[in-house]
Amino acid sequence: KAGVTQTPRYLIKTRGQQVTLSCSPISGHRSVSWYQQTPGQGLQFLFEYFSETQRNKGNFPGRFSGRQFSNSRSEMNVSTLELGDSALYLCASIPFSGSTDTQYFGPGTRLTVL
Amino acid sequence: KNQVEQSPQSLIILEGKNCTLQCNYTVSPFSNLRWYKQDTGRGPVSLTIMTFSENTKSNGRYTATLDADTKQSSLHITASQLSDSASYICVVSLNNAGNMLTFGGGTRLMVKP
Numbered sequence: 674k675a676g677v678t679q680t681p682r683y684l685i686k687t688r689g690q691q692v693t694l695s696c697s698p699i700s701g702h703r704s705v706s707w708y709q710q711t712p713g714q715g716l717q718f719l720f721e722y723f724s725e726t727q728r729n730k731g732n733f734p735g736r737f738s739g740r741q742f743s744n745s746r747s748e749m750n751v752s753t754l755e756l757g758d759s760a761l762y763l764c765a766s767i768p769f770s771g772s773t774d775t776q777y778f779g780p781g782t783r784l785t786v787l
Numbered sequence: 788k789n790q791v792e793q794s795p796q797s798l799i800i801l802e803g804k805n806c807t808l809q810c811n812y813t814v815s816p817f818s819n820l821r822w823y824k825q826d827t828g829r830g831p832v833s834l835t836i837m838t839f840s841e842n843t844k845s846n847g848r849y850t851a852t853l854d855a856d857t858k859q860s861s862l863h864i865t866a867s868q869l870s871d872s873a874s875y876i877c878v879v880s881l882n883n884a885g886n887m888l889t890f891g892g893g894t895r896l897m898v899k900p
Contacts, residue, residue, distance in 0.1 A: 677830070706887075708888075708890075715890055718888055718889070773819050779830050780830050
């Protein structure tokens with residue numbers, strides 16, 4: 674069974690630009706969560722999608738948005754990039770949406786904002 | 788405020804030795820507590836998941852304990868190996884919050900030969 678795929682793996686953008694990151698979950702998994710990881714703040718929850726609907730959202734500004742498609746693939750978008758958005762963005766694939774489900778993380782997308 | 792605090796922040800041990808990592812949380816209402824291992828540059832990998840009613844759970848040389856009364860958890864690593872060098876992250880899930888997780892800052896473990 675293929676694991677979680679995130680594309681691109683590395684990305685360099687400049688301030689003010691926007692970026693779209695993609696996550697393909699494990700086949701058959703219906704829920705996807707997104708996280709931001711920085712040295713200063715550690716791992717922080719961004720949002721969770723289940724069956725194309727956003728179930729939960731973390732404490733991030735509206736510049737961060739996401740969506741999920743009917744095949745469970747998910748994208749997240751960050752508009753008007755700021756230097757502080759430089760981080761590792763991790764996607765987790767979850768079988769359903771139960772709180773005890775194991776989350777399978779992808780390798781992440783390393784975003785650098787210059 | 789829901790928080791997860793881990794100690795120590797970093798730890799160096801010799802190969803073959805045991806170690807214990809600590810996690811204190813104030814997350815409420817509590818659903819479950821997880822321990823993850825994250826190698827540098829990679830996504831976290833789940834080690835254990837414990838619900839409110841579970842006191843201990845093992846995964847090979849990793850044993851996690853949970854005291855829901857004192858809101859403390861520990862991860863014990865037995866007979867450490869060089870491949871155990873990684874960050875260990877304690878994660879708490881809120882009840883009725885789906886997969887919204889609150890993460891601790893992690894303990895950076897280095898195992899030396």
